[in-house]
Amino acid sequence: MTADLADTEWCPLLQETDECKADGHSEDEExxxxxxxxxxEDEEIDLYNEETFRLDMESGGEEDPADLFVFCGxxxxxxxxxxxxxxxxxxxxxxxxxxQQAAGQPAPQRLPVTKSQPAPALSKVPVAPRTTGRxxxxxxxRRELSKKMxxxxxxxxxxxxxxxxxxxxxxxxxxxxxxxxWDEMDLEAEDTAAMKVIDRTLEQRIPPTTLDFLSSPxxxxxxxxxxxxxxxxxxxxxxxxxxxxMQQVPACPMMPRSPLCPVRPYSSQTRFGQxxxxxxxxxxxxTSSNISTPTRPLTPKVLQMRFGPMSPSPGPAPFFSPPANxxxxxxxxxxxxxxxxxxxxILSQRQQRTQSSMRKQREPRSDPxxxxxxAKEKAWVIRLQMIQLQSENPHxxxxxxxxxxxxxxxxxxxxxxxxxxxxxxxPKLMTPYVQKAEIYEPVVHIEGSLGQVAVSTCYSxxxxxxxxxxxxxxxxxxxxxxxxxxxxxLIEKMFMTLLEVEELQKKxxxxxxxxxxxxxxxxxxxxNQLFHxxxxxxxxxxxxxxxxxxxxxxxxxxxxLIARLLSxxxxxxxxxxxxxxxxxxxxxxxxxxxxxYEALPVLYTPLCTVIGHLSFTQLVQVLKEFTAPLPxxxxxxxxxxxxxxxxxxxxxxxxxxxxxxxxADTPIEPGIEEFDIWTDTVFSVAKQLSHSSLVEPLLLPSNxxxxxxxxxxxxxxxxxxxxxxxxxxLPVQ
Amino acid sequence: xxxxxxxxxxxxxxxxxxxxxxxxxRTLIGFLRSIDQFANLVLHQTVERIHVGKKYGDIPRGIFIxxxxxxxxxxxxxxxxxxxxxxxxxxxxEILEEQRVEQQAKQEAEKLKLQAxxxxxxxxxxxxxxxxx
Numbered sequence: 048m049t050a051d052l053a054d055t056e057w058c059p060l061l062q063e064t065d066e067c068k069a070d071g072h073s074e075d076e077e078x079x080x081x082x083x084x085x086x087x088e089d090e091e092i093d094l095y096n097e098e099t100f101r102l103d104m105e106s107g108g109e110e111d112p113a114d115l116f117v118f119c120g121x122x123x124x125x126x127x128x129x130x131x132x133x134x135x136x137x138x139x140x141x142x143x144x145x146x147q148q149a150a151g152q153p154a155p156q157r158l159p160v161t162k163s164q165p166a167p168a169l170s171k172v173p174v175a176p177r178t179t180g181r182x183x184x185x186x187x188x189r190r191e192l193s194k195k196m197x198x199x200x201x202x203x204x205x206x207x208x209x210x211x212x213x214x215x216x217x218x219x220x221x222x223x224x225x226x227x228x229w230d231e232m233d234l235e236a237e238d239t240a241a242m243k244v245i246d247r248t249l250e251q252r253i254p255p256t257t258l259d260f261l262s263s264p265x266x267x268x269x270x271x272x273x274x275x276x277x278x279x280x281x282x283x284x285x286x287x288x289x290x291x292x293m294q295q296v297p298a299c300p301m302m303p304r305s306p307l308c309p310v311r312p313y314s315s316q317t318r319f320g321q322x323x324x325x326x327x328x329x330x331x332x333x334t335s336s337n338i339s340t341p342t343r344p345l346t347p348k349v350l351q352m353r354f355g356p357m358s359p360s361p362g363p364a365p366f367f368s369p370p371a372n373x374x375x376x377x378x379x380x381x382x383x384x385x386x387x388x389x390x391x392x393i394l395s396q397r398q399q400r401t402q403s404s405m406r407k408q409r410e411p412r413s414d415p416x417x418x419x420x421x422a423k424e425k426a427w428v429i430r431l432q433m434i435q436l437q438s439e440n441p442h443x444x445x446x447x448x449x450x451x452x453x454x455x456x457x458x459x460x461x462x463x464x465x466x467x468x469x470x471x472x473x474p475k476l477m478t479p480y481v482q483k484a485e486i487y488e489p490v491v492h493i494e495g496s497l498g499q500v501a502v503s504t505c506y507s508x509x510x511x512x513x514x515x516x517x518x519x520x521x522x523x524x525x526x527x528x529x530x531x532x533x534x535x536x537l538i539e540k541m542f543m544t545l546l547e548v549e550e551l552q553k554k555x556x557x558x559x560x561x562x563x564x565x566x567x568x569x570x571x572x573x574x575n576q577l578f579h580x581x582x583x584x585x586x587x588x589x590x591x592x593x594x595x596x597x598x599x600x601x602x603x604x605x606x607x608l609i610a611r612l613l614s615x616x617x618x619x620x621x622x623x624x625x626x627x628x629x630x631x632x633x634x635x636x637x638x639x640x641x642x643x644y645e646a647l648p649v650l651y652t653p654l655c656t657v658i659g660h661l662s663f664t665q666l667v668q669v670l671k672e673f674t675a676p677l678p679x680x681x682x683x684x685x686x687x688x689x690x691x692x693x694x695x696x697x698x699x700x701x702x703x704x705x706x707x708x709x710x711a712d713t714p715i716e717p718g719i720e721e722f723d724i725w726t727d728t729v730f731s732v733a734k735q736l737s738h739s740s741l742v743e744p745l746l747l748p749s750n751x752x753x754x755x756x757x758x759x760x761x762x763x764x765x766x767x768x769x770x771x772x773x774x775x776x777l778p779v780q
Numbered sequence: 781x782x783x784x785x786x787x788x789x790x791x792x793x794x795x796x797x798x799x800x801x802x803x804x805x806r807t808l809i810g811f812l813r814s815i816d817q818f819a820n821l822v823l824h825q826t827v828e829r830i831h832v833g834k835k836y837g838d839i840p841r842g843i844f845i846x847x848x849x850x851x852x853x854x855x856x857x858x859x860x861x862x863x864x865x866x867x868x869x870x871x872x873x874e875i876l877e878e879q880r881v882e883q884q885a886k887q888e889a890e891k892l893k894l895q896a897x898x899x900x901x902x903x904x905x906x907x908x909x910x911x912x913x
Contacts, residue, residue, distance in 0.1 A: 393784075416824055417795040420814040425791050431817045432786040474783045 390433040394426065401425075436476060442553060448476065534598045537584050538605050541577055545612055548573050552615075574615045581609070582623075596627040600635060603646035613653035621657040622665060628654065629672050629697075632684050636691045647693035651745050654697065658704045666705050667721045670728045673698065685732060689739040696745040702732065703748030710750070729758050737767050747771065787819040787848075793856055798823070800846060801853040807831070808844055809857065819848035830875045832882050836867050837875025 386394070401422055438444040452475065551570045555563050582595055599605035613621055628635070628650060639645050661669070673684050688694035705725060733755055751771065755764050783789060793812055800808045800823065810826030822845055827838040870878075897903060 414795060414811075416811070416813065419822075419824075420791075420794055424814070425794070428791060428815065428817055429784060429788040432784065432788040435817075436785050476783070476785050 386430065386433055387437060390436070394429060394433070397429070398422070398426065440554070441557075452476075531602075534602060534605070537580065538599060538602060538608055541580055541584075542604075542608055544573055544577050545608060548577070548615060549611070570615070574612070577612060578616060578620050581612070596624060597631050597634070600628065600631060601638060603644075606646050607649050610649045610653045613650075613657060618657070618660050622661070622669075625654055625657050626669060626672060629669060629684070632694055632697075633677060633682075633687055636687060636694055639691065639693070645692065647691075648696075648745060651693055651696055651700075655700045655746075658700050661704060663705070663708050663725075664718075664721055666701060666708070667724050667728075670701055670705070671724055673701070674728055674731050683735075685735050686739065689735065689741050692742050692745055695742060698732065699744055699746070699748050699751060702729070702754060703750055706750045706754035710753075726758065729754065733759055733763065733767055736770055737763065739770075741770055787815055787817055790815045790819065790854075797857040797859060797862075799829075799853075799855055799857055800851055802846065803850045803852055808841070808846070809838070810841075810844060816848075819851060821846040821848065821851065821854075830879055831867070832875060832878040834867055835870045835875060835878060837870050837872050837878075839872055 436445075441449050548570055551566055551573070555566045555570070558566060581599060596609070599609060609624060613624065616624070635647055639647050658666075673688070676683055684694070685698070688698050752764065752768055755767055759767065784791065790812070794815065796812060798810065798812045800810075800821065802808065807829045808823055808826050809829055810823035812821060813824045814822040822843065824843055826841040826844040828841050830837050830839070894903075
């Protein structure tokens with residue numbers, strides 16, 4: 048019956064709109080393209096916003112039905128018109144009476160509305176007087192609502208009656224007004240019933256979505272949407288409509304899919320371009336407003352208003368379901384759109400807390416203005432702040448907090464150790480690591496070109512080396528200067544890798560166990576790569592055989608590179624470097640002596656660590672190298688070492704480690720030969736030391752004298768002690 | 781134990797009476813109604829309080845929307861302890877007059893100081909003139 052009535056009302060309109068088709072198409076076209084662009088853009092923004100700050104049912108649950116209600120109310124009127132077509136076409140039963148009730152009968156609440164009150168009649172009901180201020184409105188609404196008069200809300204009424212005033216179109220006004228007081232409403236029954244109907248109708252109307260933003264609540268919520276049965280796809284796409292056509296569509300009872308078309312509520316046509324009879328509320332409103340309101344979210348204007356905390360929640364999602372056009376560009380949810388599980392827990396805990404306190408506070412409160420900020424909005428702010436905590440590299444993005452917290456923890460453990468106070472956990476922010484999906488590439492990307500170097504040099508000044516290196520010819524490379532540049536270039540590259548390795552190491556300290564393994568693999572791989580480069584990368588620049596590592600060692604930056612790399616290398620590799628340093632010791636010492644600045648000591652500490660891990664056999668091999676005569680001079684490394692700070696410290700460290708190994712409880716079984724070499728070395732060292740003037744070592748191991756005590760007579764030891772502990776003085780003869 | 785990050789921690793303070801000190805030195809007292817991620821504030825039933833010595837006066841201001849960056853200090857006011865303050869409330873006219881006198885005295889002092897510095901061959905730019913450039 049309702050449907051019949053609606054039908055008869057629509058008939059004249061249909062004719063009118065048919066007439067309208069004839070004129071005014073061209074001026075619409077520009078506006079249409081513009082509109083389409085806006086719609087697209089806004090849909091994207093809206094969807095992104097939705098994905099980022101989506102409030103799950105649990106989080107925004109208490110408000111969600113509010114939006115739902117508004118649209119259900121509006122939608123249901125459309126239903127009256129459309130249900131006829133539906134029941135005709137699909138044999139579906141007419142919609143339940145609850146929906147009609149939600150359609151905005153102001154007076155009798157919760158009574159099933161009889162069908163003798165057709166919806167179109169509503170349009171003749173005078174519009175309720177508007178209140179002026181939002182807060183006043185809300186206060187008034189609150190009072191009314193607490194008396195269980197839900198539907199007398201002026202905003203709701205207006206939107207239901209559908210007079211296309213600015214206020215009724217401003218979804219923000221409607222949404223916020225209702226959502227803030229939703230917790231005091233009690234509409235579950237109506238809502239679910241209405242939802243069912245909407246669901247069912249939508250099943251036939253929403254075109255299939257090929258968009259796979261799988262995590263979007265939209266698709267999760269309505270995975271059952273199926274292909275349209277009666278409509279060509281193009282009609283469903285927002286961009287397929289000219290404003291004129293959009294106006295016509297609702298008027299046509301044979302197009303039940305119209306709720307998904309964006310209808311421009313404020314087209315200049317409807318407002319000014321048409322004869323006034325078309326605009327008269329009695330003829331126009333029952334169709335246009337009732338049908339257009341459910342589609343409102345798709346109009347650009349409303350979309351803009353919906354941005355932010357007011358963004359649609361999954362409740363009314365059917366109306367915001369993915370647009371029909373699968374070609375539209377969507378931003379897929381990035382890493383930032385998901386909350387850390389711990390954060391989610393905190394949020395839901397908070398939700399539960401507030402919900403329970405809400406229940407307690409049902410009775411009228413002393414502060415009528417309280418809760419102007421709805422729980423949904425609060426959750427939105429919290430979410431936003433939590434998302435900001437996620438970082439790919441907290442030590443970079445959030446250094447101060449990380450450093451502060453580390454210090455705080457250290458201090459607390461100290462206090463605990465001293466027993467100053469009981470164990471106390473300081474409040475901590477969760478700062479989860481996230482893996483970025485794509486890597487941001489800054490613009491600075493030059494392959495040996497000089498064109499943009501000026502820009503790049505501020506990022507990495509040494510790129511100038513690259514530029515020179517690439518531009519010179521092969522024969523120029525033989526030139527010693529260029530060879531050096533080549534070495535510098537390689538060192539530069541290796542330093543970059545080394546920095547990455549160190550970064551990985553730092554990250555690993557704070558990562559959970561399972562991720563650490565993965566990081567460890569990358570790290571090992573990079574270290575190996577570095578070592579290979581170190582060993583073989585300099586072949587070109589150094590033609591002599593047996594000169595492994597020498598080019599790098601000759602550059603002070605290379606020394607620093609090796610010093611930093613040593614701690615990452617496996618023992619065999621580190622030993623190779625150690626032997627190389629020893630082998631080239633005379634040259635390195637000579638270089639150090641030439642410069643005013645000594646670069647070798649940077650190697651001391653890392654090399655000592657390596658020495659500490661050597662076995663006795665390895666140690667003896669190293670020492671043998673020390674005492675072996677040099678090819679083109681009468682000196683041994685030993686005699687030279689006495690005059691170099693680094694070399695003597697190095698020697699001491701080796702001897703000290705040998706002594707430690709021998710005096711340790713763990714049995715080492717040196718072969719006779721090895722032991723002989725060891726003894727010989729100790730003797731020759733003692734001899735050399737007692738005959739030279741020594742420089743002060745970087746560090747004097749404490750067990751050195753006890754080592755000599757073992758092999759030398761007392762007098763010799765005393766003499767040696769004198770020279771070792773008072774460096775610089777001439778040995779007592 | 782964990783706490784809310786950033787301005788989210790302010791959410792617990794909503795609908796409570798707060799004192800807000802702004803960057804320009806004004807003091808506002810009102811009910812915090814809404815915040816956002818930038819700590820922009822909506823204050824309701826706001827009064828602007830002017831303190832001069834031991835006296836203070838309140839100018840009713842209504843609703844205030846404060847841009848977050850302008851907040852120097854924000855704190856909840858204990859409604860129970862609010863009454864037993866040692867300060868004395870006076871009328872708006874009186875406090876404005878007091879304020880005027882105080883500012884005048886301050887300016888005089890500043891002038892004298894500047895004069896003295898000038899005599900010694902020193903000159904410092906005043907803070908407010910610095911702002912303009």
